[in-house]
Amino acid sequence: MHRFSSTIHGWLLLLPAMALLVLFTHWPALATLIDSFYSTPRQRRAPVFVGLENYRVIVDDPVFWQALSNNLWFALGTIPVSIGLALLMALWVNDRIAGRTIVRMAYFTPTVLPMIAVANIWLFFYTPQYGLLAQVLSAFGGSSQNWLGSKDTALICVTIVAIWKEAGFFMIFYLAALQQIPPNLGEAAALEGASRLYFFRRVQFPLLMPTTLFVLVNAVINAFRMVDHIIVMTRGGPDNATSLLLFRVYELGFSFWDTALAAAMTVVLLVGLALLALGQYVFLEKRIHYR
Amino acid sequence: MLETGAAWLLAFLWILPLLYAVWTAFHPPEFSARFTPLAPLTLENFSRAWAAAPFARYFLNTFMLVTLILGSQLVLCTLAAYAFARHTFPGSGIAFALVLAQLMIMPDVLIVENYKTMNKLGILDSIPAIALPYVASAFGVFLLRQTFKTVPKELDDAARVEGAGSLQTLLRVYVPLAKPVYLAYGLVSVSYHWNNFLWPLIVTSSVESRPLTVGLQVFSSTDQGIDWSIICAATLLTSAPLLIAFLLFQRQFVQSFMRAGIR
Numbered sequence: 001m002h003r004f005s006s007t008i009h010g011w012l013l014l015l016p017a018m019a020l021l022v023l024f025t026h027w028p029a030l031a032t033l034i035d036s037f038y039s040t041p042r043q044r045r046a047p048v049f050v051g052l053e054n055y056r057v058i059v060d061d062p063v064f065w066q067a068l069s070n071n072l073w074f075a076l077g078t079i080p081v082s083i084g085l086a087l088l089m090a091l092w093v094n095d096r097i098a099g100r101t102i103v104r105m106a107y108f109t110p111t112v113l114p115m116i117a118v119a120n121i122w123l124f125f126y127t128p129q130y131g132l133l134a135q136v137l138s139a140f141g142g143s144s145q146n147w148l149g150s151k152d153t154a155l156i157c158v159t160i161v162a163i164w165k166e167a168g169f170f171m172i173f174y175l176a177a178l179q180q181i182p183p184n185l186g187e188a189a190a191l192e193g194a195s196r197l198y199f200f201r202r203v204q205f206p207l208l209m210p211t212t213l214f215v216l217v218n219a220v221i222n223a224f225r226m227v228d229h230i231i232v233m234t235r236g237g238p239d240n241a242t243s244l245l246l247f248r249v250y251e252l253g254f255s256f257w258d259t260a261l262a263a264a265m266t267v268v269l270l271v272g273l274a275l276l277a278l279g280q281y282v283f284l285e286k287r288i289h290y291r
Numbered sequence: 292m293l294e295t296g297a298a299w300l301l302a303f304l305w306i307l308p309l310l311y312a313v314w315t316a317f318h319p320p321e322f323s324a325r326f327t328p329l330a331p332l333t334l335e336n337f338s339r340a341w342a343a344a345p346f347a348r349y350f351l352n353t354f355m356l357v358t359l360i361l362g363s364q365l366v367l368c369t370l371a372a373y374a375f376a377r378h379t380f381p382g383s384g385i386a387f388a389l390v391l392a393q394l395m396i397m398p399d400v401l402i403v404e405n406y407k408t409m410n411k412l413g414i415l416d417s418i419p420a421i422a423l424p425y426v427a428s429a430f431g432v433f434l435l436r437q438t439f440k441t442v443p444k445e446l447d448d449a450a451r452v453e454g455a456g457s458l459q460t461l462l463r464v465y466v467p468l469a470k471p472v473y474l475a476y477g478l479v480s481v482s483y484h485w486n487n488f489l490w491p492l493i494v495t496s497s498v499e500s501r502p503l504t505v506g507l508q509v510f511s512s513t514d515q516g517i518d519w520s521i522i523c524a525a526t527l528l529t530s531a532p533l534l535i536a537f538l539l540f541q542r543q544f545v546q547s548f549m550r551a552g553i554r
Contacts, residue, residue, distance in 0.1 A: 009457055010378035014386060017371035020427035025393045028404030035404070085301075092298040099299070105541060106302035109309060112537045112544070114486035116504045117526045120511055121312045124519050132311055164305065176549035225399050228488040232508060246400065246489075253403045254493055262403045269400060277395050 029270065036264035040257075047260070054264035064265070067243040070155055074244060075223035077159040078166065083215055085167040087208070090174030091200070104175075107168040115165060119232035122161045123148070126233075148234055151241040158242050161229050166222060170215045177211040178204070213280075220276055224269065245269045315523040336524035340510075343521065345498050346528060349506035356418050356491075356502050357484045361477055363426045368476075371427075372435030373461050377447065393429035402493055409494055416500050421491045425484065431476055438472045439465050475547035485533055503529045 036054055038047040058064045093104045110118060125132050126147040133147065147153050181204065189199040227247040230236060236243035236251060243251070246269060253262030316337065322330040340346070374380075375387055398405065401424070409420045442465055450460045466473075488504040495501045501509070507529045511522045527534075537544050 006378055007380035010374045010380035010383060013370040013374035013378065017367040017390070017427040017432065018386065020367070020423065021390060021393060021429075024398060024405060024408070024424040024427070025396055025401065026389065028401040028408065029396050031404045031407075032401065089298075089301070092294060092301075095294070097295045097298055101541075103298050103302040104545070105538075106306040108545060109306060109534070109537070112482055112533050113309070113530045114488070114504050114507075114533075116486070116488045116508055117530045118308065120507070120522055120526045121308045124315070124523065125308055125311065127519075130519075132307075164308070168305065172545060172549050175545075221395070221397070225397065231489070231492070232512075249400075250402065250489065250493070253406070259403055259407075266400060266403060270396060273395055273400075 032263045032266045032270070035260060036267045038260055040260040050260075054260050055268075057261060058264055058268065063240050063243065064248065066240045067245050067248045070240075070242060071224060071244045073155060074159055074162070075220065077156070078162045078223050079216070079219045082163045082166040083170060083212065083219060085163065086170035086215065087174050087212075089167060089171040090178055091204075093171070094175060094178045107171055109168065110165045111169040111172075115226070115228040116232055118165065119161065119229035122157075122164075122229070123233050126157055149238055151238055154234055154238060154241045158229055158233060161233070162223075162226055165226075165229075166219065170219065173211050173215055174208060177208050181207055213283075217277075217280055220280070221273070224273060245272075312523045312526055315520055316527050318520070320518065320520040336520045337528060340521045340525040340528060344506060344510040344525070346503070346506065346525070348498055349501060349503045349529075350532075352418060352500060352506075353485060353502040353504075356421055357481050359418060360422045360425055360484050361480050363422070364428050364431050364480060365473065365477075367427055368431035368435055369461070369466065371432045372439055373465060375432070375436045376439035376442075390427075390429050390432050393427075394433075398424035399489060402490060405490075406493055415494060416496045418500050420494045421500070421502065424490065428480070431480070434472060434476055435469060438469045442468055474543070478544060478547040482533055 035047075037049060037051060039045075039050050039053070041047045089107045093100050093107065097103065128134055128146045128149070134145070137143075137145075145153070147157050185203055186199065189203060194202075224245060227244055227250065230242055230244060230247045231250075234242040236247050245265070249262050249265045249269065252258050252265055317332050317334070318330045319333050319335065371390070375383060375390075405424050406415075409415050409423075412420075414420045446464050446468075447460055450464050455463060486504060487502075488508070491502050492505050492508065495505055498506075507525055510525055
């Protein structure tokens with residue numbers, strides 16, 4: 001009897017959250033998959049089953065491959081650099097340097113600002129002739145360049161913005177982990193005459209491993225989710241040079257209103273994320289134990 | 292010494308875009324890219340930006356949005372977390388896995404189908420439509436479940452001996468003990484949804500439902516050509532509440548983000 005009431009209780013408590021999850025996560029994920037096998041409904045034409053046609057269109061579309069390669073470069077640029085900088089920032093702020101409260105605040109500030117707002121500021125930053133970057137460079141005798149308007153530099157520019165936005169956020173997790181390391185380890189190392197670098201390499205870094213993996217998971221997901229600054233700064237251009245996968249979903253779905261293609265594109269993105277998650281899970285499993 | 296210098300240099304670089312925006316916003320347009328120390332200060336840009344777009348309405352919308360989301364998240368996630376932490380029932384393992392699936396299949400990615408759903412529900416272009424996909428937060432459920440699990444079973448038993456029911460025990464024992472976690476989750480949630488952009492951009496189309504971020508984008512991309520002074524003023528305006536809250540409660544903010552991260 002008690003067991004039965006516990007079951008009822010448990011499911012009743014769960015019901016509201018579960019209903020919304022099914023409605024706005026599980027069902028749409030499934031519906032995306034189904035819709036990706038149908039044609040886009042147009043005014044008087046109902047969707048018809050087209051099999052893998054949408055996927056064929058995507059694979060034949062050079063813009064998809066461009067977005068994929070852009071996204072991989074974007075990920076390769078943001079993930080290691082922002083994690084590396086975050087670690088460096090945390091180590092500095094953790095040491096008793098002068099004015100560390102202010103320094104920590106400066107590092108963390110980008111995290112609380114809306115991406116859309118800071119993208120506006122960076123847009124101004126990169127403006128040819130007029131922007132700060134152009135002015136600094138011309139002071140050193142460099143020539144003015146259209147950073148966001150050139151295919152060679154636009155992707156790097158938006159990558160830098162993402163790194164700037166994320167590093168301070170990841171720093172927080174390293175800082176939390178560093179503060180968990182018992183101070184007597186550092187004292188012992190100092191007594192033994194170990195160098196700062198040696199202490200970092202042999203003590204701090206291994207102890208930070210779980211944090212690094214946690215931050216890595218977040219960084220990977222973010223690399224495929226961040227598109228706000230793309231919408232503000234470049235709208236995927238010039239000539240799709242800064243188009244990312246999620247931006248392409250947005251473009252197909254809400255600029256071209258081709259919802260079937262957008263659905264197929266979403267499936268590609270979700271499968272990619274699932275594979276990455278699976279890979280990380282296999283990799284993480286040995287190292288981190290959740291209770 | 293060298294390290295301190297490098298740390299400060301990086302800090303300067305990190306805060307530079309913000310300083311730049313502050314400079315431009317508080318000076319007349321002709322000084323927007325000229326850095327002469329004695330340039331006259333002005334609040335003109337802010338008043339012009341405020342007058343050029345319905346920012347008061349956008350502020351109200353964002354405020355209602357984050358309140359609605361956080362309020363519903365707290366209730367739903369608390370109930371679900373309590374179920375997972377203290378009830379053993381068949382199917383709880385699968386249910387928990389289904390909840391955690393949202394950590395990877397984020398609402399941000401399911402924009403196409405969620406748009407269709409909102410359309411069918413007939414609530415496109417409304418604040419609840421922006422909020423709904425985020426209300427059942429897997430992150431919140433997970434965080435609170437972990438916290439509730441650390442509550443000693445004896446406290447639970449004691450409350451029940453005194454005749455408290457399941458919900459009363461939750462409210463009297465678990466919720467008060469989890470206060471710091473609620474604060475942490477609240478700060479993370481509010482700053483996330485204050486700043487969220489893509490989904491609100493898609494699902495809203497009128498001044499009555501647009502949050503600040505979308506309002507700012509509409510304002511700076513169409514209304515204004517490229518008057519950077521006004522755009523910078525508007526940008527600072529939209530970020531100001533969070534920024535000021537952050538400066539005032541820096542310690543709590545940092546600790547909250549830390550707490551939310553240690554799982």
